[in-house]
Amino acid sequence: MSIIDELDPDELDPDELALADEHVITPTEAAEAAAWRPSPGGVAARIVVLVGLLLLVVAIPQIVPDIYTNVVSKAAIFGLVALSLNVIIGYTGQISLGHNAFVGVGAFGAGYALTKMDLPYAGALVVAALTGVVGALLIGVIALRLAGLYLALVTIAYAFLAQEVLFNLRSLTGGGAGQPAPRPSVFSSDVSYAYFCIAVLGVALAFDWRLTASKGGRAIQALRDDERVAASWGINVTSFKLLAFVISGIMAGIAGALFAGIEQLASRQDFPFLPLALTFLVMTVVGGAGNRWGVMQGGILFAILPTLLDRAHESFHFFPFTSVQVTWEPAIGALLLLLTLIFSPGGIAQQQRHLLNWLSFKRFNEPSHGGGISRGGMGARP
């Protein structure tokens, strides 16, 4: 229920609606903002910065020390997982606590396809994506009947099903030894594999962009806000909800295949429900559900966090770093989650909104709502 539903129309006062947000954008402001175009100098400055960022991304696998090259791959893969989870949390307004299962099944699927079925790498990616589709349909069909907490419980059930049953199928996972998952021959070195992962992330970002700007993504977001309204506009609620889960499953499955390629081995210790499923959820929310740039950064942050903590522990020999252990990661995640929920529900994306505005050729000080909740974020519905 939103504020609009609860109030009697006769008593409704626009200022009262403003309580939900820090600032209500007036139509005039909105029209002004839409008509605003940067000056030629502004365009040039933005292009320079964008190209600089792009070059930075291209340079990163080269400039990080060799031992951290795989962390770069992991960061790109976590970014992809965050995009995948964003389709469910941000666009559909549902929840998944079973993404470790999606990613894990994708990893084992790819490994199995590569070593047992001798498929080419592209074929293994397709198999990984298909495992995502199957899992997503399974969860999606249930999601049609349940929402909120109940759906969360079902996704946990899927996570445990995967952890306790699927990951223990010796033929699929190779048991304790794990399932070998060689990299594609062109990208066999660590650096080239990092480039490969970054490229896949780039493709996923482009795909996500077109999704939200076209029929399917709009329908999904419409039914997040109100299924009845969506249906009254001719949107098939069932199929589009399932579509959202399937898209998310495909992304997660491919992320799993890429993840297996880091160590060239998928083993069941890599995909535990705790803490992985929760890390995935936290990084999406902290990144800013509903915003692809935000969740991607959330994913990257949580991918490199253990390495950062580890490094701080090794390099600094004074308090508090002496007591920092890798196991602090969950605590930091929880703290970030709390800070996000209290101070900026739109997550990293909300913190960066001015920057993101500027980079998307809008005004730096674009008038905006209070963040993710109101604009393409998590619905406040139960």
Place this chain on the structure above:
Amino acid sequence: MPAPKDHRKLGEPPLLEAHDVSIRFGGVQALSEVAFAVHESEIVGILGPNGAGKTTFFNCVSGFYAPNEGRIELHGEDVTALRPDERAQRGLGRTFQQVGLVKSFTVLENLIVAQHKSVKYGVLSGMFGMPWTLREERVLREKAMVVLDFMGLMAVKDAPVQGLPYGTLKMCETAAVIATDPEILMLDEPLAGTGPEEGEAFCQRLKDMRRDLGISIVMIEHHVPLVLGTADYIYVLNFGALLAQGRPAAIRKNEAVAVAYMGEGATALA
């Protein structure tokens, strides 16, 4: 200008017909044997005091409630078992008493989503950003602008839905349903939250729409004089049953209707 053809008088088959629709919620008989028909390019008004079952009836017709008895026919096809979105695909558009808009979108974005069923490209080609989808996206945008212009909403087109006043939201909602390109437009209290002058202008717009687009309009509205002045045919509901039906002139003089609205002793509306 010739008077619009009166399809009801000509005895043509109706576009939308409800046959003896009844629905119970627990022990409450919310609707009993309500029959109703909408003809081509006709404006039909539904009147009735609060709790008469008007919105329930709308929900039965548009597919959000499944009636216990009776059936709904659209173009002579029995649609009683169809989902709301399937009925929308067949040309039935409706608004909601609470504002039926996507709250996290801007007004313009809402009108673009609302055109969902007329989008020709497939979901997949949209996701892969095929060039023809980009072209059609531009067309959708232009169409949305035409509707916004027609409804006089250009000033708020870029505004987020959250934060707009209630009356404006109701207008935006109507605009969104028009953007779905319906043959039958069902409006649930479109004038709630708007002033009297806006009401006049809105009803004139409905008449223009009927004339220019040839669509039929069904309207629930509490503003009785406006409905009497706009509609071609009126159904009056009371306690879930049809109290009266007829031309506005007849309804105006109907004693039972006057009693239902204004209490014992009244003899005529307005």
